[in-house]
Amino acid sequence: MTRMANENLIYSISGPIVKIAGPTDLSMQEMVHVGEDKLVGEVISINEKETTIQVYEETAGIRPGERVYGTTMPIKVQLGPGLINNIYDGIERPLVEIEKQSGYMIKRGVQVDSLDKSTLWHVKPVVEVGDQVSGGEIIAEIPESNAVTHKVLLPPTTVGEVVEVVAEGDYTIEDILVKVRRFNGDIDEIKAYQEWPIRQARPVASRFESTTPLVTGQRIIDSVFPIAKGGTAAIPGGFGTGKTTMQHQIAKYADADVIVYIGCGERGNEMTEVLEDFSKLIDPRSNAPLMERTVLIANTSNMPVAAREASIYTGLTIAEYYRDMGYDVAIMADSTSRWAEALRELSGRLEEMPAEEGFPAYLASRIATFYERAGYMRNLNQSEGSVSIIGAVSPQGGDFSEPVTQNTKRFVRCFWGLDSELAHKRHYPAINWMNSYSQYVDDLGAWYTANVSEKFLANRAEMMALLHEEDQLMEVVKLIGSDVLPDHQKLVLQTARVFREGFLQQNTFHKVDSAVPMAKQEKMIEVILYLHHRAKSLVQWGMPMSYLNKSNIFTDVINMKYTTSNDNLTDFDHYFEDIDTFYENAMQENG
Numbered sequence: 001m002t003r004m005a006n007e008n009l010i011y012s013i014s015g016p017i018v019k020i021a022g023p024t025d026l027s028m029q030e031m032v033h034v035g036e037d038k039l040v041g042e043v044i045s046i047n048e049k050e051t052t053i054q055v056y057e058e059t060a061g062i063r064p065g066e067r068v069y070g071t072t073m074p075i076k077v078q079l080g081p082g083l084i085n086n087i088y089d090g091i092e093r094p095l096v097e098i099e100k101q102s103g104y105m106i107k108r109g110v111q112v113d114s115l116d117k118s119t120l121w122h123v124k125p126v127v128e129v130g131d132q133v134s135g136g137e138i139i140a141e142i143p144e145s146n147a148v149t150h151k152v153l154l155p156p157t158t159v160g161e162v163v164e165v166v167a168e169g170d171y172t173i174e175d176i177l178v179k180v181r182r183f184n185g186d187i188d189e190i191k192a193y194q195e196w197p198i199r200q201a202r203p204v205a206s207r208f209e210s211t212t213p214l215v216t217g218q219r220i221i222d223s224v225f226p227i228a229k230g231g232t233a234a235i236p237g238g239f240g241t242g243k244t245t246m247q248h249q250i251a252k253y254a255d256a257d258v259i260v261y262i263g264c265g266e267r268g269n270e271m272t273e274v275l276e277d278f279s280k281l282i283d284p285r286s287n288a289p290l291m292e293r294t295v296l297i298a299n300t301s302n303m304p305v306a307a308r309e310a311s312i313y314t315g316l317t318i319a320e321y322y323r324d325m326g327y328d329v330a331i332m333a334d335s336t337s338r339w340a341e342a343l344r345e346l347s348g349r350l351e352e353m354p355a356e357e358g359f360p361a362y363l364a365s366r367i368a369t370f371y372e373r374a375g376y377m378r379n380l381n382q383s384e385g386s387v388s389i390i391g392a393v394s395p396q397g398g399d400f401s402e403p404v405t406q407n408t409k410r411f412v413r414c415f416w417g418l419d420s421e422l423a424h425k426r427h428y429p430a431i432n433w434m435n436s437y438s439q440y441v442d443d444l445g446a447w448y449t450a451n452v453s454e455k456f457l458a459n460r461a462e463m464m465a466l467l468h469e470e471d472q473l474m475e476v477v478k479l480i481g482s483d484v485l486p487d488h489q490k491l492v493l494q495t496a497r498v499f500r501e502g503f504l505q506q507n508t509f510h511k512v513d514s515a516v517p518m519a520k521q522e523k524m525i526e527v528i529l530y531l532h533h534r535a536k537s538l539v540q541w542g543m544p545m546s547y548l549n550k551s552n553i554f555t556d557v558i559n560m561k562y563t564t565s566n567d568n569l570t571d572f573d574h575y576f577e578d579i580d581t582f583y584e585n586a587m588q589e590n591g
Helices: 095-102 219-224 243-253 268-280 305-324 336-349 363-371 403-411 420-424 445-451 456-480 487-504 518-540 553-558 569-589
Strands: 010-014 017-021 030-034 039-046 050-055 068-074 076-079 086-088 121-125 138-143 149-153 160-165 169-171 178-181 187-190 194-197 206-208 232-236 258-264 294-299 328-334 375-378 384-393
Touching: 030 050, 050 305, 076 305, 086 095, 194 305, 219 456, 219 487, 219 518, 232 243, 232 403, 243 258, 243 268, 243 328, 243 384, 258 268, 258 305, 258 336, 268 294, 294 305, 305 328, 305 336, 305 384, 336 363, 336 384, 336 403, 363 384, 363 403, 384 403, 445 456, 456 487, 456 518, 487 518, 487 553, 518 553, 518 569, 553 569
Parallel strands: 086 294, 232 384, 258 294, 258 328, 328 384
Antiparallel strands: 010 017, 017 050, 030 039, 030 068, 039 050, 076 194, 121 138, 121 169, 138 149, 160 178, 178 187, 206 375, 375 384
């Protein structure tokens, strides 16, 4: 409820920063409405001389002397059925509903409910009168989409006895579903939605170690630089290296139950592409559109800069809400550099002392706060869920030594560095395997052994050793050419080429190669290493690489990513047979 302030009058306006002179009745991080247009803002600084507010809408036309109206509440989001398959701006206003009111350009001060309060949802209660319940417990289920069942949760602070429950049927989110009597006699009326401050992490019972991978279908991620469910990863790369495309692929094919895609300061045409792609793509898990398990936060580069800063926390809070239901949620933040630039602009307007490259001194702590809200958790209702965060970083000029990349690197355990040279060669994903890493490999070892193969980690280690050896040999080749290398080193170069082109490179537009299950990835590595070992035996017998290269076997193995099925692993049998035939023919011809 909005309250009228007595002397909360604007005296200074600088872009999204508005100041009130003198003492006020506002409090830190309180949501306010600024000016006669009631623009949404948040109190970010208070002292005895002035109160500073950041406004999440365009402030053009606001004049000194206009009032600021407090709400007594922090800025928060509504959490309930209707989030899935919806598109919001940075402060959770549904863009489709805004378009109906104001057209394609968002008008200032537009007031729209985050959730449709007229839609009827089919509610199936799962508690009965007399049940003892506590915060976070599931009280009802609602089929929100074909892919997601919405589980209505008690607010974390509610504890008591159920005294009233509605019958199964259709209700709006404003209808009271359950009444809970607290131990002091007060009655809590529980609806299908709740509100939560975006800057406050939702509570959990405990945090687990991440021991299960988030399988994405992208070979260089799943097999080389894996991320765990509840893990964190950064995708740094210069312009045109494929950050957004890579996040699109992960969002489409990762084995997460819910996707929260945050377009933070990116170009509007890229967000349009996301909307068009996601609405057309069929989810292989449910055979329904991918949007039926996706929430989109769109705060493009032409939207107010302060809302860009808030959009990250809006998406995080929505992700934590679905995690509390027991779902695995993946957040795609594109890009955290634009978010950091919003912090820099706001900090500059606040006249704060700048740190490196003009970023605020608290940049590192803000990045840490963001990534630390990821994790694999035991929820208050004893279910298990996870929030995985994959953030794109856009360093100017592709310089990984700039502050946002370096500070991000401190707080994530996966670093997928994109290489402009690989991107120019049309090598997708353009992850440079020499400067990327994952600290989850050891944590996921038991899972790989149990679910993929006992040899998987050993085969992966051998593949990486060959790729690193190739990198060292290429320094020699650049100086004096490959002809002077002995044949066993020429074989290393050839095998590494097969790995690069046949395994690490992936065609996002190919119906078979766009997403590959772990079982096929393991077989592909096994086939390439089998070829390497057979060819190595021939080289040790004295056969020159010039002779072995006359065979088409290396090219055939590269093309197996297209010619083998993702479902039928017996397709690989003939590759082992072809390699054996290649070996036997070579032995016979050379006596």
